[in-house]
Amino acid sequence: MGRDAGGPPLSRRHDRRSDEDDIRVRPSRRGSRPRTRTRPTHEDAVPGLVVAVDRGRMTVRVDGPGGAPLEVTAMRARELGRHGVVVGDRVRLVGDTSGRTDTLARIVVIEERTTSLRRTADDTDPTERVVVANADQLVVVTSVTDPEPALGFLDRCLVAAYAGGLEPLLCLTKTDLASPQPLLDRYAGLDVDAVPMSRETPLDELLARLDGRMSVLVGQSGVGKSTLVNRLVPGAFRAIGEVTKVGKGRHTSSSAVLLDLPGGGTVIDTPGIRSFGLAHVTAEDVVAAFDDVAEAAVDCPPGCGHTAEDPDCVLDAWADAGPPARRERLESLRRLLDAVGQLGPGY
Numbered sequence: 001m002g003r004d005a006g007g008p009p010l011s012r013r014h015d016r017r018s019d020e021d022d023i024r025v026r027p028s029r030r031g032s033r034p035r036t037r038t039r040p041t042h043e044d045a046v047p048g049l050v051v052a053v054d055r056g057r058m059t060v061r062v063d064g065p066g067g068a069p070l071e072v073t074a075m076r077a078r079e080l081g082r083h084g085v086v087v088g089d090r091v092r093l094v095g096d097t098s099g100r101t102d103t104l105a106r107i108v109v110i111e112e113r114t115t116s117l118r119r120t121a122d123d124t125d126p127t128e129r130v131v132v133a134n135a136d137q138l139v140v141v142t143s144v145t146d147p148e149p150a151l152g153f154l155d156r157c158l159v160a161a162y163a164g165g166l167e168p169l170l171c172l173t174k175t176d177l178a179s180p181q182p183l184l185d186r187y188a189g190l191d192v193d194a195v196p197m198s199r200e201t202p203l204d205e206l207l208a209r210l211d212g213r214m215s216v217l218v219g220q221s222g223v224g225k226s227t228l229v230n231r232l233v234p235g236a237f238r239a240i241g242e243v244t245k246v247g248k249g250r251h252t253s254s255s256a257v258l259l260d261l262p263g264g265g266t267v268i269d270t271p272g273i274r275s276f277g278l279a280h281v282t283a284e285d286v287v288a289a290f291d292d293v294a295e296a297a298v299d300c301p302p303g304c305g306h307t308a309e310d311p312d313c314v315l316d317a318w319a320d321a322g323p324p325a326r327r328e329r330l331e332s333l334r335r336l337l338d339a340v341g342q343l344g345p346g347y
């Protein structure tokens, strides 16, 4: 929207068009100053991908000379206001994009996000933070034992994935120690894709799902996520066996970092994410990720939470009217909806 330098306050305007005409015939008292501030078009800005964020400094990957990837350090331009930049953001840069030591470019545009993995600090604090932008899938790494699967955390990860537009994938580690079957059964009703994994399992099955896509990896401490990342991205050198206490993660180790898979595709490791506050998520956001359920739920009363306690929820009737698998699907979905309703990120 254009801003007039010398026009009357908006409240006194009756007809915007005549007002503009008025200004044209009666030049602003400030003389040569242009009436409408011309915002830079940034047509020559260089497109890039944010691969790391560290205390206000972004590492942005751009096409260097000859198309070879080049990493440029950049800051947010002031004109972006409070708009945050996260790993996975597609941005446009101006200034020094040479990537040489001690140079700094400016991020002037953040492209619209296709997906956003979000969380809130806890379930009562509605301030939401985008953790990663534009990722295709959320890979939830969980061990089948040692440590025992944190079911509440798994449910919460799935909810965050569905609410953010990411496809969830379960990567079930340490299958040399126990069977993944109980976990597979738990999520069967939701059709969540799952890959069993141990240190000895070939990576093919997992790589087939990561190929050509941008995937975020989340997992609680000790599940074997670093072991996995080091296998997937030789040279990533993620620290293995490091003890991190929930809620006491150091900031230096908590930022997400984007890593390239040798065969194509990228994984984003999120060492600091041990919980998902879901204050920003509604039951509707979750239900919307399941076409069949969403279609049935249009007959629910407005604001229906779709849980077993919601008296007029039509989903029970929907489940009863179909094959037994529908009931299983509804039960699985309601477990996720319970996670939305629960308080406390440690749930």
Ligand SMILES: Nc1nc2c(ncn2[C@@H]2O[C@H](COP(=O)(O)OP(=O)(O)OP(=O)(O)O)[C@@H](O)[C@H]2O)c(=O)[nH]1
Residues within 6 Å of the ligand: 173, 174, 175, 176, 177, 197, 198, 199, 200, 219, 220, 221, 222, 223, 224, 225, 226, 227, 228, 239, 240, 241, 242, 243, 244
């Ligand atoms: N038995 C078995 N142990 C594994 C497997 N994968 C990893 N481990 C062990 O589990 C422990 C934790 O592995 P990490 O890779 O450090 O786990 P993490 O998820 O990165 O945990 P943090 O370092 O706390 O973030 C280590 O002692 C690994 O050697 C597996 O497939 N089977």
Ligand SMILES: [Zn+2]
Residues within 6 Å of the ligand: 297, 300, 301, 304, 305, 306, 307, 310, 312, 313, 314, 315
């Ligand atoms: Zn309902």
